[in-house]
Each structure stands twice: as C-alpha cells, then as structure tokens.
Amino acid sequence: MNKQASEQCNMGSTSTESYAMKGGDGLYSYTQNSLFQREGAENALVLIKEGIAEKLDLEQIIISLSPSKVFTVADLGCSVGPNSVIAVQNIIECVRLKHQSLDSNNIEDDLEFQVLFNDLVSNDFNTLFKSLPPDRQYFAAGVPGRFQGRLFPKASLHFVHSSFSLHWLPNTPKELMDKNSPAFNKGRIHYNNSPKEVGEAYSAQFAMGMESFLGARAEEVVDGGLVAIVLVCMPDGIHPSRCTTSGINDLLEAALLDMVKEGLVSEEKVDSFNLPRYHPTPQELEGLIKKNPCFSIERMERIFPSKARLAMASDNALVISHVRAIWDEIFEEHFGAEIIDELFDRFSKKMVESSPFSASLKYEHMVELFVLLKRNSS
Numbered sequence: 001m002n003k004q005a006s007e008q009c010n011m012g013s014t015s016t017e018s019y020a021m022k023g024g025d026g027l028y029s030y031t032q033n034s035l036f037q038r039e040g041a042e043n044a045l046v047l048i049k050e051g052i053a054e055k056l057d058l059e060q061i062i063i064s065l066s067p068s069k070v071f072t073v074a075d076l077g078c079s080v081g082p083n084s085v086i087a088v089q090n091i092i093e094c095v096r097l098k099h100q101s102l103d104s105n106n107i108e109d110d111l112e113f114q115v116l117f118n119d120l121v122s123n124d125f126n127t128l129f130k131s132l133p134p135d136r137q138y139f140a141a142g143v144p145g146r147f148q149g150r151l152f153p154k155a156s157l158h159f160v161h162s163s164f165s166l167h168w169l170p171n172t173p174k175e176l177m178d179k180n181s182p183a184f185n186k187g188r189i190h191y192n193n194s195p196k197e198v199g200e201a202y203s204a205q206f207a208m209g210m211e212s213f214l215g216a217r218a219e220e221v222v223d224g225g226l227v228a229i230v231l232v233c234m235p236d237g238i239h240p241s242r243c244t245t246s247g248i249n250d251l252l253e254a255a256l257l258d259m260v261k262e263g264l265v266s267e268e269k270v271d272s273f274n275l276p277r278y279h280p281t282p283q284e285l286e287g288l289i290k291k292n293p294c295f296s297i298e299r300m301e302r303i304f305p306s307k308a309r310l311a312m313a314s315d316n317a318l319v320i321s322h323v324r325a326i327w328d329e330i331f332e333e334h335f336g337a338e339i340i341d342e343l344f345d346r347f348s349k350k351m352v353e354s355s356p357f358s359a360s361l362k363y364e365h366m367v368e369l370f371v372l373l374k375r376n377s378s
Contacts, residue, residue, distance in 0.1 A: 044228070045090045048087075048094065048228050055226060062111070073138075074118060074143075075087060077163070081127065084128065116142075118151055148212040152220040158225045160225070161227075167280075169209060172205065173205045173274075207288055224374065231368075232245070233368075236281045248323060275327075313357040323347070324344050
C-alpha cells in the first residue's frame, strides 16, 4: 500500500477528538474571547444560589464530613478561566452562607473548601491557575481527564458544576468516516444539513457520553450532593439547520470547501473531519437524565440572555474571535497550523456577508438550559 492510500485508510478509521479551548491570553485565546459563556454562567448564579439554599442537604453532609470538615466542589470543563473562577467562588459563598444559617449548636468549626478544576489533558491549566485570586479561601487543584469517565474517588464530591461543556463529545461517531455507512458524512463537517443517519449517529454518541457522565458522577457525588449544569440546547421542534450555531458551522464548512476547490486543503481531509459537538433538545436531555435512577431533577429551566448579550451577537468581530477561540485548536490539529489564518479570514468574510444572527435570515437562537440534579440516597 502506498503512502497516500495508507493515509486515506487511516483517516477513514479514526474520528475527530475534542481539544481544549485556545490557551494563553493572546488575541484569539479563550481567556479573551468567552464573554458569551461568562454571561450565560453568571445568569445561572441566581439559580445556583437558590438551589443550594433549598436543595443542598448541608447539615447531613457536615455530619458525614466529621472530623475533616472539607467541602469539595468540582468544576468540570473549567477551561482557562476566569469564568470557572467566578462560578466556584459563587458556589462557595452560597454554601458558606447556608452553613452560617444552620443551628449554631451543631456547628463546631468553619468549613474548609477544596475546589477541583477539571478539563482535558491539553487544557492550559497554567493560565487558569494564574487567574486564581491570591486571597481565595479554598484549596485548589487541577484534575486532567475526560469527564465522561471517573475522575474522583467514590463519594468525595459535594457539589459539581459544569457550564457550557457537556455538548462536547469525546470524539465523533466513527461511522461518519465509513464510506459504506449511510452515516458517511462526505463533504460535511457537522450534522445540521446532513442525512438523518448522521444526526442519529451524533445523538447516539451524545447519549452514550451522557450515560457515562451521570454514571461516573453517581459514584463520586455524596448522597444529597448537587450537580449544576448549564448547557446549550437546540430548541424543541426546530430543525438543527435553522439554529444560529448551525449557521456558523455552515459558514466554517463553506470556507473549508472553498479552500478544497482551490487546492489549499485536500478533499480527504475534509471528509475525515467532523465537529465533535452535539446540542440536544431540552426534551432529549431530560429523557437521558431520567434514565439514571441515582439523580433526581430538582430544577430545569431556560436561561434567557440579557439585551446586552443579544447585542453582542450582532457584533461580527466579537462573534468571529469567539468562534476562533473555540475551534482554533481542533482545526489546527487536523488540518495544520498553516491554513488557520486563511480559513478564519474566509470565515470572517462570510460572516459579514450572511451572519446567522442577522434578523433577515430568521435563524432561531439556541436555548441555554440550567439543570440542577440531586444525588439520591444509595
């Protein structure tokens, strides 16, 4: 087998893996380009505060902590901060407030807090740790690894937070690269305008990941502990191709295909590449959660973006830099660093010509969903 045939064979047998967001604090870093995610996470803070006040079995947890009195928070998909830092600080303040409200006769010592920041091995943890407040009142550690599997000892977590992370797949379905499969996604990089078999493969992959995520957390979270999730979903009853995120993916795909036509990118490279991200509908997500008897859904509701955040979406330059911070590493890993500037320049021009956020194109906005789960008694 010659080298070219061997490469094509290998591309057909692998799937696209997720990579961490763009590290550092440069122009296209996630640190500088995550305002959308930050405001979404901040909008959930009130819901998290209410959840801790109403649903966290803190008194029972404190009894089980004796004598250590260490309350452990895990942030899954933390990226490089500072969004994660803001979230965990809010959680700690809410737990501390509830602790102070308990019967003082039952409280001998102040709680200590431990925060475990998790993301992929490729995540820029150094930038994250630089963003930690020097006067923080918690112990911090990084835990690299995929959150679809076990990361922590049994019954060691009291509160789990994951914001804008669960839509990432550990890898894309392998049948998307199988030329003999009806889910072969030739010439496409996502599922929004592909045959239904492609969307079904993505959905099945997400379902497996969600099952693994909940199964792992069921082992790690103590009875009465909470899991707070913020997730971007497709609206119920709307075809994926009519949503803003799909519109962005279409423009990225179109930019790549233009480069294929000009001989700047090989067709085989595109055929072996699929974006490792899936957005379930709220109904789909609820059904998957209910399959795990270890958790009860305490709250599930939509978070509505502020007017200021909606205005951000009309700023093409802001949207473009955010998209590059998210996808830069994955595209570079698959296609090579030499095409990245050209690809995003072309994408930028297409965004100016036909932004999915333009009112005239009538794309549906994605749904940001807050979900609060409670670990049922074993």
